[in-house]
Amino acid sequence: xxxxxxxxxxxxxxxxxxxxxxxxxxxRPKQIRALISALGRMExxxxxxxTPLPEAFISLSKQVPDPLSSLxxxxxxxxxxxxxxxxxxxxxxxxxxxWTRTSxxxxxxxxxxxxxxxxxxxxxxxxxxxxxxxISQLQTEExxxxxxxxxxxxxxxxxxxxxxxxxxxxxx
Numbered sequence: 001x002x003x004x005x006x007x008x009x010x011x012x013x014x015x016x017x018x019x020x021x022x023x024x025x026x027x028r029p030k031q032i033r034a035l036i037s038a039l040g041r042m043e044x045x046x047x048x049x050x051t052p053l054p055e056a057f058i059s060l061s062k063q064v065p066d067p068l069s070s071l072x073x074x075x076x077x078x079x080x081x082x083x084x085x086x087x088x089x090x091x092x093x094x095x096x097x098x099w100t101r102t103s104x105x106x107x108x109x110x111x112x113x114x115x116x117x118x119x120x121x122x123x124x125x126x127x128x129x130x131x132x133x134x135i136s137q138l139q140t141e142e143x144x145x146x147x148x149x150x151x152x153x154x155x156x157x158x159x160x161x162x163x164x165x166x167x168x169x170x171x172x
Contacts, residue, residue: 003172010171011164018160025149025156027103031068032142035108036135038064038072039115043131046124053087053120054079067101074098091116105145111137 038060045056057076061069075094082090092113099109115134118127 007168010167011161014164014167015160018156018158021156021160022153024103025153029142029145029149031102031104032108032138032145034064034068035112036138036142038068039131039135039138043128046127067098070101071095071098087120088117091119108138108141111141
């Protein structure tokens with residue numbers, strides 16, 4: 001009886017691991033889409049509302065799901081209390097603090113960091129150009145992430161169950 005319970009637990013744990021890995025592939029395109037949407041809203045805030053960056057970030061943090069809302073909220077808080085740091089440094093620190101909680105990869109992080117290097121430094125039209133460039137690059141990454149999701153989601157779910165079964169077979 002104890003062997004049976006142990007086998008069920010092993011298969012259950014391996015299956016759970018596979019489903020958690022698959023969830024990562026499911027969340028990535030959604031988070032990229034949310035980031036694209038947030039950048040589109042930021043473009044609108046900068047272009048039409050002439051909103052200062054801290055206020056725009058606060059507004060964005062209320063409109064996007066977590067963990068992206070944390071990125072904008074933390075950035076806004078740091079900008080408002082800026083201890084002599086530039087917008088670029090604050091953005092970099094915020095991205096590094098929040099990025100580990102996202103399912104996005106290094107490529108998306110590079111796009112976001114590159115955008116942060118011009119926020120608040122250039123005139124409005126130049127910032128809009130950089131935001132549009134970032135959106136374009138993120139759309140490419142979103143397409144690739146959807147392809148990865150299609151390819152690897154089922155694989156990880158099946159692999160988790162199969163690895164659990166293999167471990168149980170090898171143990172008995």
